[in-house]
Amino acid sequence: MPDYPADRLISLNQHAIEVLKLGIPLDFGFGDSSIDQLIQINTQLIPLAGRDLELGAFLSESNLPSRYRSIAEALLVTRNPASVFESLAIEPRAAKESALPLRVAMVEPIVVMSLSFFVLIILSSITTPTIVAQHRQLGSQPGSVTELLILIMETRAVWVLGFPALLIIGWIAWRKSTKAIANRLPGATDHRKLLQKQSNAQRILALVDSGIDQELAQRLVDSQAAGDPMIKQLFDRENSNSVAYRRNSLTRTVRMYGFLAQYTRNFKMMRLPQIVGLSLASLIVLGISLLLFVPWIDTFYSISAYPVESFQTPLSATTNHSPSPTAIEATP
Numbered sequence: 001m002p003d004y005p006a007d008r009l010i011s012l013n014q015h016a017i018e019v020l021k022l023g024i025p026l027d028f029g030f031g032d033s034s035i036d037q038l039i040q041i042n043t044q045l046i047p048l049a050g051r052d053l054e055l056g057a058f059l060s061e062s063n064l065p066s067r068y069r070s071i072a073e074a075l076l077v078t079r080n081p082a083s084v085f086e087s088l089a090i091e092p093r094a095a096k097e098s099a100l101p102l103r104v105a106m107v108e109p110i111v112v113m114s115l116s117f118f119v120l121i122i123l124s125s126i127t128t129p130t131i132v133a134q135h136r137q138l139g140s141q142p143g144s145v146t147e148l149l150i151l152i153m154e155t156r157a158v159w160v161l162g163f164p165a166l167l168i169i170g171w172i173a174w175r176k177s178t179k180a181i182a183n184r185l186p187g188a189t190d191h192r193k194l195l196q197k198q199s200n201a202q203r204i205l206a207l208v209d210s211g212i213d214q215e216l217a218q219r220l221v222d223s224q225a226a227g228d229p230m231i232k233q234l235f236d237r238e239n240s241n242s243v244a245y246r247r248n249s250l251t252r253t254v255r256m257y258g259f260l261a262q263y264t265r266n267f268k269m270m271r272l273p274q275i276v277g278l279s280l281a282s283l284i285v286l287g288i289s290l291l292l293f294v295p296w297i298d299t300f301y302s303i304s305a306y307p308v309e310s311f312q313t314p315l316s317a318t319t320n321h322s323p324s325p326t327a328i329e330a331t332p
Contacts, residue, residue, distance in 0.1 A: 005058040005076055006048035012075050013038045016085065025092035026085060027199070029067030041068070071203075078206045087202035091195040094261060099178040101185075101270040105277030106174060110167070112281045116288045117163055123291060124153040131295050143298040149291055187268030191261055197228055198257035204231055205250040 016026055020035050030037040045062060053061070055076060064072055071088065075081045128149050135142050142150065152159070182188060230253055 003052075004050060005053055005055060006045045006051065006062070008076060009062075009072055010042050010045050010049065012081055013042050015081075019085065024089060025096070026088040027092050028071060028088065029065070037065075037068075041065075074203055074207060078209070080206050080209055083206035083209065084203055087199045087206065090199045090202060090258075091192075094191075094195045094265075099182040101265070101273045102178045102182055103175065105270075105273035106171075108277050109280040109284065110171070112284045113167070116284055119288055120152060120291075121156070121160065123149065124156045127292075127295075128153040131299055134299050143294070145290060145294040146298050149295050152291075182269070185269045186272060187264045191264045191269060194257050194261035194264060198254055198261060200228065201231060201250055201254045201257060205247065205254060208247050208250060 016028070017035055017038050020026055020038075026034065028034050028038070041064065048058065048062060055073070058076075059069060059073060062072075071084070074084050078084055131146060132142075132150060132153075135146070183192075231250070
């Protein structure tokens with residue numbers, strides 16, 4: 001890798017662009033335009049290429065964006081830039097995973113809705129005509145649920161074609177809005193802060209592994225991990241801890257923040273989507289069950305309103321058609 005700061009940073013930016021093109025997100029603070037911004041920064045750095053500048057002079061002349069400036073400084077001073085890139089991938093990768101509970105929560109309702117779709121087809125094709133014929137034979141008035149079932153039967157041509165289309169459109173819209181919804185879930189703010197702290201600790205760990213001097217480490221900690229006492233105390237000027245101790249402490253800090261972020265996602269953010277998904281699936285099952293049983297119960301009540309004798313053959317009719325005892329005796 002080139003030794004000059006501008007050449008080294010251009011090369012690192014090019015590596016980052018290739019990683020972003022592979023679909024691996026890196027949080028440079030540019031949002032969705034990271035590739036374009038990095039290309040623009042490389043173009044801006046070309047006049048400084050080949051110049052043996054000190055790090056401070058290079059950063060002052062390069063006029064880098066404020067958020068990217070600290071990342072660029074960390075990339076230039078560390079011997080392990082891959083660790084810095086890994087820290088940049090922590091938050092966006094976990095942000096994608098934070099939307100996973102919402103998508104998983106909707107799988108069960110969608111499966112139940114699909115099965116209910118086929119159940120409604122069977123109901124409107126076989127069951128409903130039988131129930132309607134029974135009410136016409138008895139001359140009774142169908143109940144409200146039976147009338148709903150009749151309406152479903154009469155509009156079958158519409159919803160048989162419309163339901164799959166609405167399901168696909170709804171699923172696409174849901175996938176696009178899951179990220180915004182996930183940011184409003186209970187625990188989402190804590191999850192985002194823990195990921196940021198984990199990313200900062202990972203970046204500082206890369207700096208410690210590079211053996212940078214105390215003053216630069218302190219300045220980078222102040223800019224990247226402002227307000228995090230767990231990291232600041234490791235770089236206290238009055239603290240005489242060894243580099244190995246700081247490295248081990250930072251490694252444990254990174255793991256701790258990662259564990260807390262995962263715990264927050266699994267036990268806080270996932271709970272509400274699971275409850276909503278289960279409730280929605282249960283309501284669909286309840287509605288289909290009512291459509292299955294209530295019309296038949298309504299029909300049975302209509303039948304029970306008639307006397308039992310009306311469904312029996314009169315005894316006199318049976319007697320008229322049966323042979324008399326005398327006729328039986330006269331038969332040879």
